[in-house]
Amino acid sequence: MSFQTRKIECPGFLFQAGVEEFRTGWFVESVISASVIVLVVRTRRPFTRSRPSRGLLVATLAVVGLTLLLPYTSLRGPLGFVPLPPLFLAALLCIVVGYVVAAEVAKKVFYRHVLY
Numbered sequence: 001m002s003f004q005t006r007k008i009e010c011p012g013f014l015f016q017a018g019v020e021e022f023r024t025g026w027f028v029e030s031v032i033s034a035s036v037i038v039l040v041v042r043t044r045r046p047f048t049r050s051r052p053s054r055g056l057l058v059a060t061l062a063v064v065g066l067t068l069l070l071p072y073t074s075l076r077g078p079l080g081f082v083p084l085p086p087l088f089l090a091a092l093l094c095i096v097v098g099y100v101v102a103a104e105v106a107k108k109v110f111y112r113h114v115l116y
Contacts, residue, residue: 002049024071024081029092033099035060040103044111
């Protein structure tokens with residue numbers, strides 16, 4: 001790994017990402033995963049079986065949408081972002097889904113051992 005490239009490895013994927021792609025991908029994944037995890041930890045039930053309030057759902061979808069759009073706007077230059085290729089976005093989706101699944105499993109284990 002050189003200072004100008006970062007390898008991003010996922011099962012079935014191998015990317016050579018430049019500094020700007022790495023920075024953009026890191027930002028997009030971090031914001032989206034943090035936003036979605038709020039939907040997971042807000043309830044004891046599986047997040048797919050518990051409806052969030054309209055405000056929370058709208059806010060989460062707005063944050064995710066704006067985060068995905070940001071690298072394609074005029075703000076990308078000052079932030080040092082670049083548009084991400086579709087395959088890169090698919091890999092980020094896999095990472096976020098994996099994080100959500102892991103959080104659901106951890107929540108289930110936690111509530112199994114905690115009496116409320």
